[in-house]
Amino acid sequence: MSRSGSSPPANQGGNPFGGGPDANGQTLGQDGKPRLTEEEKKQNHIASEQKRREAIRAGFDRLCELVPGLEGQGRSEGLVLKRTVEYMKEQLEKRRELVKDLEARGEHVPGNLKDPLKILEELEAMQQATGNTPEQPDGRVG
Numbered sequence: 001m002s003r004s005g006s007s008p009p010a011n012q013g014g015n016p017f018g019g020g021p022d023a024n025g026q027t028l029g030q031d032g033k034p035r036l037t038e039e040e041k042k043q044n045h046i047a048s049e050q051k052r053r054e055a056i057r058a059g060f061d062r063l064c065e066l067v068p069g070l071e072g073q074g075r076s077e078g079l080v081l082k083r084t085v086e087y088m089k090e091q092l093e094k095r096r097e098l099v100k101d102l103e104a105r106g107e108h109v110p111g112n113l114k115d116p117l118k119i120l121e122e123l124e125a126m127q128q129a130t131g132n133t134p135e136q137p138d139g140r141v142g
Contacts, residue, residue: 092120 027035036044060080064070067087070080096117099109126132 089120089123092116096120 029035060075060077063080063084064073064075067080067084070083095113099114099117102109
């Protein structure tokens with residue numbers, strides 16, 4: 001199929017890599033597509049940032065649904081993270097007790113069910129090494 005004589009080729013000026021202006025004076029990229037204007041770049045950046053923030057907000061909302069005591073209240077992201085860590089530690093402590101009970105009865109506990117307990121052990125070791133103790137729910141240490 002041949003071109004009509006009215007439209008010039010996208011790559012003018014003999015540059016095989018593009019980059020020259022098209023028939024409308026727009027600068028073309030290497031792929032032959034028009035480059036974005038500064039305003040288009042700015043709008044794309046704003047849209048990307050809004051999308052990123054919305055994804056973070058949705059993640060925090062989901063944590064508020066999953067962690068007891070966070071649902072239905074105003075929240076700071078710091079509080080959500082703190083309570084999430086506390087809740088996960090409680091869950092790991094419960095798992096440790098279940099594993100101990102099973103092993104005390106002579107039951108075999110597969111390694112993949114014990115692996116998450118390593119995280120709890122590391123956290124406890126870090127707290128002992130630094131002298132940090134877990135905070136009480138009212139913010140007091142002890």
